[in-house]
Amino acid sequence: MSGPLIRVSHLSKAFPASDGVPVAAVNDVSFEVARSEVFGLLGPNGAGKTTTLRMMLGLMQPSAGDSTIDGVSVAAHPDQIKRRVGFVSTSVGVYQWLSPREMLSFVGDLYDVPPDTVEQRIRKLTELLDMKSYIHRRCGVLSTGQKQRVNLARALMHDPPVMLLDEPTRGLDIVGSQVVFDFIQHLRGEGKAVIICTHRLDEAERFADRFGLLHNGALLHCGTLAELQQETGAATLTDMFLQLLNEPASEGTAS
Numbered sequence: 359m360s361g362p363l364i365r366v367s368h369l370s371k372a373f374p375a376s377d378g379v380p381v382a383a384v385n386d387v388s389f390e391v392a393r394s395e396v397f398g399l400l401g402p403n404g405a406g407k408t409t410t411l412r413m414m415l416g417l418m419q420p421s422a423g424d425s426t427i428d429g430v431s432v433a434a435h436p437d438q439i440k441r442r443v444g445f446v447s448t449s450v451g452v453y454q455w456l457s458p459r460e461m462l463s464f465v466g467d468l469y470d471v472p473p474d475t476v477e478q479r480i481r482k483l484t485e486l487l488d489m490k491s492y493i494h495r496r497c498g499v500l501s502t503g504q505k506q507r508v509n510l511a512r513a514l515m516h517d518p519p520v521m522l523l524d525e526p527t528r529g530l531d532i533v534g535s536q537v538v539f540d541f542i543q544h545l546r547g548e549g550k551a552v553i554i555c556t557h558r559l560d561e562a563e564r565f566a567d568r569f570g571l572l573h574n575g576a577l578l579h580c581g582t583l584a585e586l587q588q589e590t591g592a593a594t595l596t597d598m599f600l601q602l603l604n605e606p607a608s609e610g611t612a613s
């Protein structure tokens with residue numbers, strides 16, 4: 359289908375708070391991501407990144423707005439979203455007692471991928487992510503970097519058009535991080551639409567095509583690095599953020 363693979367429109371989430379004033383975790387956020395495009399959704403702690411991803415995945419009901427993945431609305435068809443999205447997060451664990459091979463095969467079954475295709479994909483992903491030496495080892499004994507490779511492979515087993523990555527390099531060394539960057543390049547080459555949430559602004563600057571800067575639930579800036587530089591007058595994403603953080607907080611509570 360043509361048009362952006364991801365369309366987030368006027369997405370909002372307010373949480374009730376103990377003092378009675380609701381917290382606007384996400385406030386009227388809209389953006390789009392095209393095929394083969396990598397979008398960096400960036401923001402300091404508590405900016406609303408994870409809440410945005412959770413709503414996009416259909417794991418949390420928005421207070422307002424909607425998001426569509428490959429033309430399918432999460433509000434109308436939450437059950438159809440998971441087939442269209444791969445999700446990588448450091449908090450999504452691997453199954454301790456299964457080997458990467460068994461786990462990938464299990465995930466393929468879960469998504470009704472035909473057995474021949476499951477085998478093909480396991481072979482391809484094992485090669486792509488260089489997992490051959492530990493593909494039969496129990497996941498529980500793998501290193502953090504090896505587990506993350508299994509997680510990346512798992513997210514691609516059902517070959518979704520869209521990939522969401524939440525802090526994919528957290529806890530990884532320079533080699534592990536490079537594996538993630540290469541994986542992102544691979545996704546781009548495969549025509550996926552990719553969203554990455556990260557605090558590593560230096561990394562984001564290297565691999566993302568466009569950026570959305572979230573602060574207190576609001577998307578304050580959205581565009582390419584050149585566009586953001588022009589808009590904010592700052593040279594780097596880090597400088598842009600320092601500038602944002604120094605602005606008086608006007609958001610944060612729902613109206």
Ligand SMILES: Nc1ncnc2c1ncn2[C@@H]1O[C@H](COP(=O)(O)OP(=O)(O)OP(=O)(O)O)[C@@H](O)[C@H]1O
Nearest residue numbers: 373374381383401402403404405406407408409410
């Ligand atoms: N279930 C919840 N109930 C109440 N408040 C919540 C809930 N989930 C998130 N929040 C609040 O919403 C705001 C946004 O949280 P969110 O986890 O989306 O931020 P984030 O940008 O992912 O932060 P971080 O980078 O620290 O992971 C925070 O103020 C958080 O405390």
